[in-house]
Structure formats: structure tokens, C-alpha cells
Amino acid sequence: MSAWVLFTIIVLVAWGVVGIFQKLATNHVSPESTLFWMIIGFLLLEPFLYPGKILFTYRPRALTFGLLSGFLSNLGAWGLFTALRRGGKASIVVPIVSLYPVIVIACAPFILHEALTMKEALGATCALLSVVLLS
Amino acid sequence: MKEPSDEPLSLPTMPPPLERSSWLWYAIFCLLCWGPYAIFSKLGSNEIPALSMQFLFTLGGVPIALSVLFARRLRMEPSLRGIFYSLVVGMLSAIGSTALFAAYRTGANTVVVTVVTGLYPMVTVILAVCFLRERLTKRQYLGLAFAVVAFVLFSI
Numbered sequence: 247m248s249a250w251v252l253f254t255i256i257v258l259v260a261w262g263v264v265g266i267f268q269k270l271a272t273n274h275v276s277p278e279s280t281l282f283w284m285i286i287g288f289l290l291l292e293p294f295l296y297p298g299k300i301l302f303t304y305r306p307r308a309l310t311f312g313l314l315s316g317f318l319s320n321l322g323a324w325g326l327f328t329a330l331r332r333g334g335k336a337s338i339v340v341p342i343v344s345l346y347p348v349i350v351i352a353c354a355p356f357i358l359h360e361a362l363t364m365k366e367a368l369g370a371t372c373a374l375l376s377v378v379l380l381s
Numbered sequence: 382m383k384e385p386s387d388e389p390l391s392l393p394t395m396p397p398p399l400e401r402s403s404w405l406w407y408a409i410f411c412l413l414c415w416g417p418y419a420i421f422s423k424l425g426s427n428e429i430p431a432l433s434m435q436f437l438f439t440l441g442g443v444p445i446a447l448s449v450l451f452a453r454r455l456r457m458e459p460s461l462r463g464i465f466y467s468l469v470v471g472m473l474s475a476i477g478s479t480a481l482f483a484a485y486r487t488g489a490n491t492v493v494v495t496v497v498t499g500l501y502p503m504v505t506v507i508l509a510v511c512f513l514r515e516r517l518t519k520r521q522y523l524g525l526a527f528a529v530v531a532f533v534l535f536s537i
Contacts, residue, residue: 256480260476262502285443287475291475292436296436313438317445318414319441362492376503376531380502
């Protein structure tokens with residue numbers, strides 16, 4: 247099995263289970279509280295992740311990418327929760343936001359200089375249809 | 382005969398149009414955050430190992446946690462269960478995103494990795510059926526079928 251497939255399976259299982267705990271959490275606290283405590287949950291793992299002095303040897307642009315990744319992911323989560331709180335139905339809002347890979351598909355050739363084969367494009371289309379139908 | 386009024390017709394009970402559809406703007410805002418999030422994750426993972434990326438990712442989320450805290454005037458619901466489940470959400474999310482950074486770092490096609498990992502609702506739906514005893518709708522069955530086709534296409 248290729249390494250990326252193994253890592254992808256870990257993502258699917260971890261985030262799949264997250265969906266269940268998210269449902270359980272929002273039965274007891276508001277989505278905003280869930281977001282807050284979720285980030286505290288991230289912080290609990292920080293001591294195990296701290297790479298030491300090597301962190302300061304990475305290029306500033308690489309550090310910026312890492313920080314922006316976390317900032318935008320959590321800002322997006324805040325947008326999602328706010329959309330739901332402002333009356334958006336989960337059955338409409340969640341399929342809309344789950345289309346975020348479309349932005350990656352649109353930008354990948356220009357920013358990442360990557361192209362898709364026909365088979366991969368067909369697979370991506372099926373996956374996007376799937377995620378819209380599932381959510 | 383009544384003179385036509387210059388004022389536009391409006392229904393006083395309806396909120397202004399912008400407010401009525403504000404949820405849509407927030408949903409689009411989320412979409413516009415998560416697309417670049419995936420791209421920055423890929424660009425960062427090219428240069429930084431997955432564990433360090435997760436370390437930085439968490440630091441990037443701290444301003445959002447603080448904003449939520451101050452927007453709610455430092456008040457959070459005192460539900461131990463809610464807090465416990467949310468902490469589990471955080472730790473599992475972190476494990477997932479570390480694996481995502483590792484997948485990006487392997488050099489596999491970014492679109493394929495992003496699209497396949499975006500299929501995580503499939504696992505949630507299956508687990509909800511097994512553990513929360515939820516029932517699948519026809520739409521969700523169709524969604525699962527498309528997921529299987531996608532996996533087959535990516536694996537052949």
C-alpha cells in the first residue's frame with residue numbers, strides 16, 4: 247500500500263469519528279463552545295508535537311503556510327457554525343462547504359503546477375457528488 | 382383613487398434581504414477559507430514535516446479560539462460532557478490533520494488527497510448507522526455508491 251493511501255485512511259477514520267463526537271458535543275454545548283474546546287483539544291497535543299529548535303530553522307514562508315493553514319481551517323469552521331446559527335439548514339449548508347476541494351481543483355494547475363488524469367478527474371467528480379449526497 | 386406611493390413595497394415582518402440570506406454568505410465564507418486552507422496545508426507540508434505542521438496549525442487556530450471566547454464574554458456552557466466530547470473532537474481532528482499533512486508530504490496528487498480525505502462524512506454516516514442507530518436515506522445510499530466508484534477509480 248502506498249504511504250499516501252495509508253495516511254488518507256487515517257484521516258478518513260479520524261475525521262469520520264470526529265463527526266460522531268461533534269454530534270454528541272453539540273447535544274450538550276453550542277457549536278461555538280465546541281469550536282473553542284476543540285482548539286483547546288489541539289493545544290493539549292502541542293507538547294508532544296513541539297519539534298524543538300529546528301522549528302526556527304524553517305523558512306519564514308513555510309512557517310506562514312503552517313500558521314495560515316490552522317487560521318483558515320478554524321475561521322472556516324466558525325463560518326460554518328455561524329451559517330447554521332443564522333438559520334441555514336444543515337442539509338444545505340454542509341453540502342455547500344463540503345465542496346471546498348473544488349477550489350483546490352481550480353487552483354492546483356496554477357499554484358501547485360499539478361494536473362489531473364481523466365481517471366482522477368472522473369474519480370474526483372464521483373467523490374464530490376458522494377460528499378454532497380452524504381452530507 | 383389612491384395615489385401610488387413613492388416608497389417601495391415592503392413586508393414589515395420580513396428581515397432585510399441581506400440578513401435573510403446571511404447564512405449563505407457565511408457558508409460561502411467557510412468554503413473560501415477551506416479551499417485556501419487545503420492549498421496552504423500542501424505548500425507548508427512540502428517544506429515542513431507533518432508533526433511540525435500540526436504544531437503550527439494549532440498555533441494558527443489560537444486567535445479564533447480567543448475571538449470566540451471574547452465574543453461570548455468569557456462565558457461557556459458548564460457542561461462537562463460537552464467539554465469532554467469537544468476535547469475529543471479536537472484531539473481526533475489533530476490526528477486526522479497530521480495524517481493529512483503527511484499524505485500531502487508524500488508528493489501524491491493534491492487534488493486526489495484533498496478529494497478523498499473530503500469523503501470523511503462517509504465514515505461518519507456508517508458509524509452513525511452502527512452506533513447511533515441512525516437510518517440511511519436513499520440519498521445517502523447513492524452517496525455511498527458514488528464514494529465506492531471514486532475509490533475504485535483512484536485505486537486502479
